[in-house]
Amino acid sequence: MKSEQIPASQRQNRTKEHLKQALIELVKEKGYHSVTVKNIVDYASYNRSTFYTHYLDKNELAGDLLVSMLRGLEVSVGRPYVPGHKVYTAKLDAPSFNIVSYIYKNRNFFELINYDDTLPGLHTGFPQTILKIYEEQFIFETINNTPVNMDYFKRYTAYGFYGLLQNWIQSGFRETQEKFIEEAIDLTKTHIYSFKYIGQN
Amino acid sequence: MKSEQIPASQRQNRTKEHLKQALIELVKEKGYHSVTVKNIVDYASYNRSTFYTHYLDKNELAGDLLVSMLRGLEVSVGRPYVPGHKVYTAKLDAPSFNIVSYIYKNRNFFELINYDDTLPGLHTGFPQTILKIYEEQFIFETINNTPVNMDYFKRYTAYGFYGLLQNWIQSGFRETQEKFIEEAIDLTKTHIYSFKYIGQN
């Protein structure tokens, strides 16, 4: 039989993954500040000692959860852009759909934006990540030659997209992924710039 | 510090719980028959050996999942009725609401009824469990003195309730728990019998 080993680094992650999942549920249930380390390990059925072999404290766990999810969001779009590399031109819907489907797949996490006392840094980090993706992984081309400050333009469209996402999440994902992305595309068509995607498939 | 030991039996369950959860997801993804043991352990990040220390095969896991959830449903209503014990009379909504909230809490599992190639025994076992709850944990009293075959009456109302539940689940839990239970109560009011609840709080 073919080798069936799972990378050692990933093995170690199993427990961390469970602790993260427990944190998500408990934040929804009682708010971030009310969650204790004991709550977390009880929920996930681990010993308190185990928690401390993986994390320093609750905040480190929360931080790990936040960055891993936002990092995942970035990566979901495609390989991060490496300067001086081949540039792909793709249809608008492909990379954006990746964002949408990543959020939907991890809706359990992203629903945390519906809560007030939630993961520290989420309310700021989430839109910033969207912006970062726009900055690093998209380029825009003029259709006619109207000049625009590209930094501002990206910020403007990124936060616009974020607004749509937020509404989608808060509504409990009422629309299907397909319908949602379709509507988002419609709105981008109101711009004088067209989309391009940087990266490698 | 107070003793913080978790019952040893429960500790052992952690892994089993994760394997069950993996099975649920994979059944939704590819259908019960296509799911392999390897799929399960990969999804849950365990070694294949680990699976076999807990279960004989996929079917045993599926069986364990099924009975544990249906057992949980029964218990959620209250303590099972012990013959020759104190009989509680409760408002209709209390015990029924427990069923509803248990299903909602475990909607991830109960959504499996939406699938064709799903957990063996689920499509038959679920309604049977509802009936069992009606048989063992509810009694009905005549309002006027119209006589009715009580066995048939319970079967009739249990499957009626099951129909409502199924629709609620299939619709993706569109109505809130509160709204759903309210509507269910309205329908029971069309009966000439009134509800009672057997058991201990």
Next chain:
DNA sequence: CATAAGTGTCTAACTAGTAGACACCTTATA
């Protein structure tokens, strides 16, 4: 103010999970 509950750290012990190999069985496919 006192009791209860949580925190963070450190041990020593152990068990649950791991890698790997085996024989066997079923499906594709070349």
Next chain:
DNA sequence: TATAAGGTGTCTACTAGTTAGACACTTATG
């Protein structure tokens, strides 16, 4: 039809990950 590829179930020896428990502190709550 032969052969590779992928899945099954079982067993063994090893160790990494998890555990219980104790300790000294620091908040909360009635």
